[in-house]
Amino acid sequence: DAGITQSPRYKITETGRQVTLMCHQTWSHSYMFWYRQDLGHGLRLIYYSAAADITDKGEVPDGYVVSRSKTENFPLTLESATRSQTSVYFCASSLAGGLNNEQFFGPGTRLTVL
């Protein structure tokens, strides 16, 4: 049971390049989330998805694009990377929405933008 995986685990890119971070879950969870983690800011929600083809903005969506054509995949794209997007990115999933949802997190992707 693979659970939730992220790829790549580490990525170095240059300013202006497009970067896609992948997230895959094997549980058929309805909800998926993308967070970024920065010192002093904890976890901030970038985008989330309640189901395939349904996505919504979180707290810090600018500069990011998501899609969800299949339930199990939720890629995050930085269309033109900036240095301020250097961060650790976490993908998470939960069985359903609402109050009682436990989120399961992937191992994270450390992205450095030079």
Add this chain to the structure above:
Amino acid sequence: AQSVTQPDIHITVSEGASLELRCNYSYGATPYLFWYVQSPGQGLQLLLKYFSGDTLVQGIKGFEAEFKRSQSSFNLRKPSVHWSDAAEYFCGFNTNAGKSTFGDGTTLTVKP
């Protein structure tokens, strides 16, 4: 505004000593509260959660947390800390919209 405050950015305790990590929240209704732990280089793992019932909840790894409505707090405790508890701890709550709000985290260092 909905928010979570973890007042302590960094805490250091000796192995075997007791631990309390503070968490305060601001939310318009009774929140669904949780604590997650993040070990170095890892993702987050749920320690425990609370929505209703007994205000003292037990979690994994010997942790417990107490919900105090009058203080809008949900502090995490452990009677005797082990070196393997060194990690970052996040408090937060879920909303009806299916999203979660996290605090900024508290980093725990355990001295031998």
